[in-house]
Amino acid sequence: MKVTHKINILFLHGALLLFLNNFGHAGTLAASNPSPSDPNSFSAKVSSAISGSELAVKVDGAVCSFCANGIRKGLSKYEFVDANGKNKGITLDTKNQLLIVRLKKDRKPNVTKVFDSILKSGYKPVKAYTKGVDGKLLEHVPQNKK
Numbered sequence: 001m002k003v004t005h006k007i008n009i010l011f012l013h014g015a016l017l018l019f020l021n022n023f024g025h026a027g028t029l030a031a032s033n034p035s036p037s038d039p040n041s042f043s044a045k046v047s048s049a050i051s052g053s054e055l056a057v058k059v060d061g062a063v064c065s066f067c068a069n070g071i072r073k074g075l076s077k078y079e080f081v082d083a084n085g086k087n088k089g090i091t092l093d094t095k096n097q098l099l100i101v102r103l104k105k106d107r108k109p110n111v112t113k114v115f116d117s118i119l120k121s122g123y124k125p126v127k128a129y130t131k132g133v134d135g136k137l138l139e140h141v142p143q144n145k146k
Contacts, residue, residue: 046098046129047137053082055101055109058126059092059118062099067123068092071099074117080107115142 042058050056062071068090075081076088082102083089089102099118103109111128118125128140 042096043129043137043139045096047131049093049098050100050129050131052131052133052135053103053105054130055103055111055114056129057099057101057114057118058128059097059099060124060126062092062097062123063094065092065094067094068099070121071118071123074121075101075114078110078113078117080104080109111140112143 046056046058059067059071062068068087071092072088072090075090076083080103081089082104085102091100092098093100101109101114109128109130111130114128115125125142127142130138130140132138
């Protein structure tokens with residue numbers, strides 16, 4: 001791929017992110033008050049999408065495979081991420097802007113590091129989800145840094 005093609009792709013990707021940040025995200029499944037008993041809520045969809053050995057992160061602006069590559073580069077370095085196998089253990093559901101991180105066996109994720117890494121990649125982490133030992137969905141919200 002020629003340099004001019006790469007620059008054009010990066011420009012278009014940036015323009016897409018700017019558009020989505022200003023005019024909303026088509027296909028986002030965020031609910032104002034997600035109820036675990038509502039099978040159509042975002043929380044219910046996340047709960048059925050992840051296992052106890054995975055972390056899910058709702059990421060605003062992550063809408064393509066190029067986005068996933070940028071996020072994957074930073075996250076795959078952490079000791080709790082199972083980076084073996086396909087996609088270095090990190091997949092992105094672009095329709096729902098949901099990042100799924102496979103965890104190493106018996107390792108707990110450092111959600112703060114995950115949020116920071118996503119921010120450094122140029123995206124906004126909205127909320128993270130893990131499953132507790134009882135199998136219930138736990139929500140983690142990024143702390144606002146001033």
